[in-house]
Amino acid sequence: MRHLPVMGREVLKWINPQEGHLYVDCTLGGGGHTKIILKETKGKVRILGIDWDEEALEIARRELKDYQEQVIFIRDNFKNLSRILKQQGIKKVDGILYDLGMSSLQVDNPQRGFSFRYPAPLDMRMDKRRELTAAKIVNEASESELEEIFRKFGEEKWAKRIAKFVVRERKISPIATTQDLVEVIRRAIPSQVRYKRRVHFATKTFQALRIKVNEELENLNEALEDSLNLLSSSGRICVISYHSLEDRLVKRKFKEAHGKQIRILTKKVIKPSREEIKINPRARSAKLRVAERI
Ligand SMILES: C[S@@+](CC[C@H](N)C(=O)[O-])C[C@H]1O[C@@H](n2cnc3c(N)ncnc32)[C@H](O)[C@@H]1O
Known part of the structure; x- marks a missing residue:
């Protein structure tokens, strides 16, 4: 299944790409948002596209083949953003985008074990080079660890019983x-x-395991910290999150830096239109927050 970029129009408006500028798409996925930016600017920007999933990168390379000169593809964890930019000899960038979570390419691939809808080994790693899988957690973590994971990352009320x-x-x-x-x-x-x-009764437990396997909150926390430092003056950061744990983290980080490093541009969080949700139900939980470097 194709992955439809979420809030493409809104991202374009808020990133507000300018000719000659350099942007980072920290969650390249199928290249959807990057392509929108490249199309809008007729390829007159440069974009560093990061994803730690090699299948995603392969698809993005195909999707963006008309823009090979403009895109640098990097397979890495976005929490290493500082190091990645340093290795490329880049000091500052003009915009950074995060479209968090998984792509349809990952969820709808039955073999990857993200979805409770398809029978598959319990894997859930976005980056297959990593060691920790969902199966390892479920079969080796203690009962109290499991309860904590299900409660903390899934906000599952039945965490204790499920762990037991x-x-x-x-x-x-x-x-x-x-x-x-x-x-x-x-x-x-x-x-x-x-x-x-x-929602399906397994949704929260599966979300919890996915967050734990991929250390999603730790990665985001580190990455946001660095991102604010790496933005050039007036550069913007756009973050689309898909669950309250992520959104709370983004909101808090922005608030802490507001008035010091950044100015929050979205006083009220931005959500997809009803029309978009109708076409792309996966967009329903999306929330976009934007800030500008002072
Ligand atoms: C929702 S998708 C992005 C889709 C993309 N914006 C598009 O329109 O095609 C999120 C992507 O981020 C990647 N990702 C998630 N966490 C990551 C991390 N810590 N480092 C690098 N990539 C990550 C996933 O592998 C996935 O491909």
């Missing part, structure tokens, strides 16, 4: 696949609660 059931089940046989885990969660959450939930 996971530990009980894995003594009988390892929880190796997405379906194994869905089954354990199904048994842990009482049916009257399951049926009342607006």
Whole structure:
């Protein structure tokens, strides 16, 4: 499945790309946002595109083949942004974009284990070079660690019971696949609660594991810190987040730096239009925050 860039029009408006300027797309994915910026500026900007997922980079390279001269592709964790720029001999950039989380290319790839909808090994690594997988956590973490992960990263009210059931089940046989885990969660959450939930009963546990496997909050925290330092004066940072843990982190970081390093431009968070959500339901939880370097 193709990945549709979320809030493409809004990102373009807020990044406000100018000819000759240099931008960083820290979450290149399928290259959707980068392509929008390149099209709008008729390729008269340079973009450094970072992603740690080699499949994403491969697709982005194909999608952006008409702009080979303008894009530098880098496979790395965006938390290394300072080092990446240094290696490229770049001191400051004119805009930085984060479109966090996963792309449809990742979620809809049944083999990667992100989705409870497809049977697959419990993997969930965006960067396959990393060692920690969801299966390792589920089968090796202690009951209290599991409870904390499900509560902290999934805001799952039934964290304690799910952790208990996971530990009980894995003594009988390892929880190796997405379906194994869905089954354990199904048994842990009482049916009257399951049926009342607006989202699938496994959503929160799967989100929690994905965040833990990919250290999403730690990466974002470090990356935001560096990003503000690397922006040139009047350079903008745009961050699209997809769950409240991420959004709270962005909001807090921006607030701390407001008036010192940056000026917050989006006093009210920006959300996708109803029309966009209709076309692309994955956009429904997206929130965009923008700040400008002073
Ligand atoms: C929502 S997608 C981006 C989609 C892209 N904006 C587009 O329109 O095609 C997020 C991407 O960020 C990447 N990503 C997430 N965390 C990362 C990190 N810490 N370092 C590098 N890439 C990361 C994922 O691998 C994924 O490809």
